[in-house]
Amino acid sequence: MSLEWIRQAQHAGIEQGAGSGDLLDCAMALAGVGAWCCDLADDTLHWTSGTYDLFGLPRGARIDRRDTLSMYGEESRATMERLRTDAIARCRPFTLDARIVRTDGAERWMRLTADVACNGRRPVRLYGLKQDITEDKARLETMRRIAEQDPLTGLANRQLFQSRFLDCAAPMTPLGALILFDIDGFKQINDRHGHAAGDACLESVADRLCAGFSDALMVARIGGDEFAVLTGPGSPDKPLQQRVERGLERLSMPIIWGDKLLRLSASAGIAETLDPHAFDAEALFAAADAALYAAKHAGRNRVHQAMPETPRAFLVKRAAHGSANRHRA
Incomplete structure (x- = not known):
């Protein structure tokens, strides 16, 4: 699912009314996908339902970036922060498969896709998708184990x-x-x-x-x-x-x-x-x-x-x- 598709779908939802936007949000959550946005001025986060579900947080709850960072595995967190810094400096997208530990203790894998929105040449926000790929990871691991x-x-x-x-x-x-x-x-x-x-x-x-x-x-x-x-x-x-x-x-x-x-x-x-x-x-x-x-x-x-x-x-x-x-x- 591409960022361009999400942008077009969200734009269509806005034009057609809140019902279409709600439908898109529900459909994405059902597929284990959530959209997110981070304002670079103050690190304020905005999530759709699928992102809340992925992290095991109540939908609509207030979220703090520092709290969500603590839910990343140590290696994934370090890699994500490095890619994020580079993306902001160069105004270019990145993708990362990251390990997280939900609030209920369950370990999940997510594919983080991010891009940078700029005002002129100044980056103002990061946005993208977070998709649950835990089952895909498990299948690949099983296939790898069988092969090796x-x-x-x-x-x-x-x-x-x-x-x-x-x-x-x-x-x-x-x-x-x-x-x-x-x-x-x-x-x-x-x-x-x-x-x-x-x-x-x-x-x-x-x-x-x-x-x-x-x-x-x-x-x-x-x-x-x-x-x-x-x-x-x-x-x-x-x-x-x-x-x-x-x-x-x-x-x-x-x-x-x-x-x-x-x-x-x-x-x-x-x-x-x-x-x-x-x-x-x-x-x-x-x-x-x-x-x-x-x-x-x-x-x-x-x-x-x-x-x-x-x-x-x-x-x-x-x-x-x-x-x-x-x-x-």
């Missing part, structure tokens, strides 16, 4: 791991290490007990990894029986290898499935960063994968740690990667 979440385990899926880590120009930082886990003999569990038993094992592995690495930046299922854990920089009193070894012990505990006890184990490969803020994600993955392969080759149910790459090696790889990209371009 493994449906069986609830962990991050391969797509999210790829986009946030491997393919990201600036992967999540500070990063301590990448740990890759692979279930030993998972195919035999599926072949002997069926896929339902295999699914139960995967769910249990996911739960145990989350419990063992509750402070992880990400725990992801990146393949059928492959998992990845991204950790922040570790503390000296808890070496990462010891944490992973303890994690393998948890994964080796039997899983109750119906009247059966399912037993499995896992192998792990660790690749740590020397600089938590400067690393090559693909090189780190290759190192962790090689360490995982070494653990498998050495007899499984164990962990191997890759040699960390030096800062010089990282810079050389970066330079070579950039040169190759320029050559391809």
Whole structure:
């Protein structure tokens, strides 16, 4: 719903009488939309019914801008004030999706659309729309979660791991290490007990990894029986290898499935960063994968740690990667 449409509709309402204006106000409120105006001389606010409803305030009640500002989430309030100042200085519109907390404690999301009315070159008022987009936000969040979440385990899926880590120009930082886990003999569990038993094992592995690495930046299922854990920089009193070894012990505990006890184990490969803020994600993955392969080759149910790459090696790889990209371009 555009500001120009509102201006035209309000003008038509004025020409046709109060009834048309009331009808427009009711229709906008029904759609979760409210119009608003703020006189810049004294910050006096004028709202339609939909705006009162959005904030959970009685229609027609006296409103103070300072009170309404306190209902914005901290980040939304700071962003709105910055955009508002810029809009007034430059006499240009802005749009913002802001989080608010109503008087009844309910959290809502609204789309704030604003423009500046000027007298000559002097801004005299701000006006626009406030629209409730809470349900739209919830739907988008659900869609995002479905797209980024493994449906069986609830962990991050391969797509999210790829986009946030491997393919990201600036992967999540500070990063301590990448740990890759692979279930030993998972195919035999599926072949002997069926896929339902295999699914139960995967769910249990996911739960145990989350419990063992509750402070992880990400725990992801990146393949059928492959998992990845991204950790922040570790503390000296808890070496990462010891944490992973303890994690393998948890994964080796039997899983109750119906009247059966399912037993499995896992192998792990660790690749740590020397600089938590400067690393090559693909090189780190290759190192962790090689360490995982070494653990498998050495007899499984164990962990191997890759040699960390030096800062010089990282810079050389970066330079070579950039040169190759320029050559391809």
